[in-house]
Amino acid sequence: MTLANAAHEGFQHNLVIDRDLQIKLYRRMVELRQFEKRAYDLFLQGLVKGTSHLSLGQEAISAAFGEAMQQGDWTFATYRGHAHTLSRGVPMAPVMAELMGRADGLMAGKGGSMHLTSVEHGMMGSYAIVGAHLPIAIGAAFSSKYRNSHQVAVCFFGDGTTNIGAFHEALNLAAIWKLPVVFVCENNLYMEYTSIYDVTAVEHPAADRASAYGLERLIVDGNDPDAVYSMAIDRLSRARNGEGPSLIEALTYRQTGHSRADPGKYRPDEEVARWLEKDPITTYRARLVVNGASGALLDQIDGEVMAEVDRATEQAKASGPPPVELVMKDVWSDGGSGWRN
Amino acid sequence: MTLANAAHEGFQHNLVIDRDLQIKLYRRMVELRQFEKRAYDLFLQGLVKGTSHLSLGQEAISAAFGEAMQQGDWTFATYRGHAHTLSRGVPMAPVMAELMGRADGLMAGKGGSMHLTSVEHGMMGSYAIVGAHLPIAIGAAFSSKYRNSHQVAVCFFGDGTTNIGAFHEALNLAAIWKLPVVFVCENNLYMEYTSIYDVTAVEHPAADRASAYGLERLIVDGNDPDAVYSMAIDRLSRARNGEGPSLIEALTYRQTGHSRADPGKYRPDEEVARWLEKDPITTYRARLVVNGASGALLDQIDGEVMAEVDRATEQAKASGPPPVELVMKDVWSDGGSGWRN
């Protein structure tokens, strides 16, 4: 069974997704797409320093979860977290400014692109050590359960992450304590430059491990926002109702290299071509049009989003470098960095 | 399904095990039993310091593997490693002396009861950090495969160990590289003082995870040396023939507390009683007698073993404390501990 087919054994959603929501999902995906493209341009212009990891091609997953999650729910993401951050409603400008290391950045430049965090929006952090945030996400879920607050933690990670120890420990603990957490493996076929099939003992790195934690085997077409949304609604509500964790494998594809420095040459041309055909935005747009959405409306959305990205870019560019005093701030809760008297 | 029943779904061996071998297995189990009992007595007399973890009740597993393994094969064990050490042919006296922290100890007192090692016998170490030796065992297996030496690494660990990250990483890597390693989970129902069922998302902590690494689900009655031996022969030969790793769950019971300080009060009386009935030595003895072995021969073995244990005890007691110079030896390959010129 090839992975392309595997997508078809995915979750059959039967939720009726109304037009308004579909338009919202479309708009969000376009936002994520255009934001990432702009980030890449800014990198080429030398304005985004350090590293950055784009989600081009994977937009359906973050967009759908962003809509399905409720206020108060928590997102835990990886270094590939721009899309997840925006999907929780964080405005573009501070995110762009953070990538550029500016004073108006989401964390004033202290974290950088790999650590986007906005607690106010429930975006509880982007984690750059593979696997680390799975145990942390279960801690948030523990807190929800303890306080009986019905919040759900959603933890996104890649296929490569399923082979590290923290994955195993977190899944088991979440399962035995029936914690309200949804683990979402975005299987984009590659770790950095190495195919996940070359380094994994099973075909589906997440789904084929679910039974090891007494969990259901769940696969969804990660390029279909409706399918992801339906599964998200289902699994979030189970978590909220005390039915414990879920582990979802969403099949998708990283259309660009791993990080800004990577041209992604290790990917067979034919594979890239096949997945570009399954692009989540063009296929969704076609579906909406077939189902009667007006092309003019979608064009208008595209235009609005571009204008928004332009505005955010200008705002970010207008911001200066972070004040150097920040270097010695916020190591501790007293706001400072003193380690002695 | 209770665990007692689970044992019956175990591997049905069809190897014919001849009388001589059975007698050997019996003798070995008695050796392990009497050695551990003596170690416990010496602890009560204040002659075994630090800690020690006995294998009383679990003798069938190490005895059977000890017979099934070939010279050149490697054993990796935990802090609960006395039995595995003796089963590879390491003499009793230096092991006893190591527990007592004497100069004639297997490692001259530098390692202690938790770190028994005899490279000469293929006993590649006892590891006291839960999970650590699974990755190390695959390294030995890697070396065998690389050198095409047909050696097999056998790695013993407990049920509790299946919930730590290193377990997961080692199993996956062993599977994708088809390494000649046999992982043996001795499921004795408890981690230290906590029931494995209270902390594990599946009923069979090892077997129910085998599929997560593309491996067969294997359960064996760990109190039946014939069954363990048959499975060991099968899995060792597969490993030796390049068919990759196995993960075996051997069901057994720790008849005493976790370590010397633990009376084991958390175990229900009824459970202890049920498992004492399944004692590997008394049941095996009964089987041998039914099959025609002479009681007198078995009594003679018992006596010989007791004499051997007495001799080893005397030898160990006769050894003095390790010379203090050893403290500064063997940090480095030059035999010393210098870190500066």
Place this chain on the structure above:
Amino acid sequence: MAQLSYREAVGAAIAQEMRRDESVVFLGEDVAAAGGVFKATSGLLEEFGPRRVLDTPISEQAILGTVMGAAMTGLRPIAEIMYSDFFAVCWDLVANQMAKTRYMTNGQVSLPLVIRTGNGGGLRFGAQHSQSIENWAMAVPGLKVVMPSTPEDLIGLFAASVRDNDPVLFLESKSLYASKDEIPEGEIVHRLGEAKIKRVGSDATIVTIGAMVPRALEAAELLSSGQGIDCEVIDIRSLVPLDAKAILESVAKTSRLFTVEENPRLCGWGAEVASIVADEIFYDLDGPIVRITTPHIPLPAAAELEDETIPSVAKIVDVIKGRMG
């Protein structure tokens, strides 16, 4: 005043904080039903129930992730890592996540959590169950590091740690669990970053912490009666924050500094203290700064060998006598 062992102080300290604050929870391996492998936490499950006192699998990364995520979202959790050696299997959560998150998020995330652990040697447990990992912790910016030497300090410093809004590694000296002392009645709360001068002296300053405190004190008495060398003994109590002021004031007075460290030598906390003194009050020093540490070796298991490694009263006396000549 009640007599309490250092071991009993652990349970008392946790209970004091759990009674006070419903957001305090406690989790670890075998800590609940069994009361911990050192029997330091018995009774807590009975008093606070399984919602607040939890047994975990052998999954140190999951344990620390749980307390980190819980601390981010409103709780004040306490985790036990049974032996400090086991920090090695979950160091990422400590060194890369807990220590850095407030800083990286520009102050958005608070992590009011405590990880308590049995630290150090002396029990003949061998190289993987006897380490003193205070240096590992001190070397990582963003961690507070606390080491009580008496039952009362244990309670007072533990309370301060739980009430602190930063991640605290709370290192209990395993070899002190059996030691006993008088404890005042009522709530005990100390402050982090305050050293205690345990003995006033004029000839030399001994800076120490944890299980080495009683040894340094005994050595100071012997040096005083036998050699007429009058040592000031400072129990630093927390390595981060560090009471550098207390150390500098004392050394400025005595003009000599000795450290007594349980940790293996290289990059020990005593090196840090030595470097502060050699920088800031160099001209007040009358002679070399001398560190008394465990040699830079893994710890051996046999009693005679282990006793040869960790600084003993005799060793402390010998070195100070020899170097004060």
Place this chain on the structure above:
Amino acid sequence: MAQLSYREAVGAAIAQEMRRDESVVFLGEDVAAAGGVFKATSGLLEEFGPRRVLDTPISEQAILGTVMGAAMTGLRPIAEIMYSDFFAVCWDLVANQMAKTRYMTNGQVSLPLVIRTGNGGGLRFGAQHSQSIENWAMAVPGLKVVMPSTPEDLIGLFAASVRDNDPVLFLESKSLYASKDEIPEGEIVHRLGEAKIKRVGSDATIVTIGAMVPRALEAAELLSSGQGIDCEVIDIRSLVPLDAKAILESVAKTSRLFTVEENPRLCGWGAEVASIVADEIFYDLDGPIVRITTPHIPLPAAAELEDETIPSVAKIVDVIKGRMG
């Protein structure tokens, strides 16, 4: 003589040893087909094939377990841990297993293995991809710790590390990968534990390592031409074994010691060096020992902020000028 970058020297060093010795294998994440994330290992798979150059899953514990088990049983393996920050996810294998096994087994087990890694900051990668973990390693007895500052040293010290029978952590400064230098023809093999005096001077000794070496040298030139302060600059090259002799001889001559450390301050290797000097040649010192380090903070990501943290040439000049007054 050929021009080689520090990055290219990595591949050259591994190839030199793999050609020589069939028991040398090399594994890590993305190191084979892709040639490594820093492109430091390209060409090795092509030359030595998939039996000897292996891509692994993201399983750092399994990677290090593999090299440890292989080293116990006759191979001389090399592992890559991509960024040194990731040692936190596999520290147990390093600190508890590799470092202690020879000792615990009374010398039965030999572990001839090398773990190479990209260490340090300067690339705006933020707090979890920029750490200098030399202190973590130095604090653990049983590990050798090597940090080359030039392409030639990289090859020579790497060869020495591969041929050594103990576990070596080989820390490559990420910020030096692009730097270039002349390399002599033929096999290059250095010895561990030998410092290099990079600049002879008489007024003060600067001890440094890794990416700080070129900065210290530049600062020394500026101090000499601008201030008339003549500094001796020592590249220690390996922290364990440590060439204490070279340091002590130099400081005995110059009477002043400065360290330049990329690591955050507390328990840095410079503290150890300071404590050795303050103990053994106290009376040769003419003034305070001063450490120039990254402040004790996690590293910020933004360029302007990161530049403010790691010791710069200007900062080194300022401090030495100020403290030599």
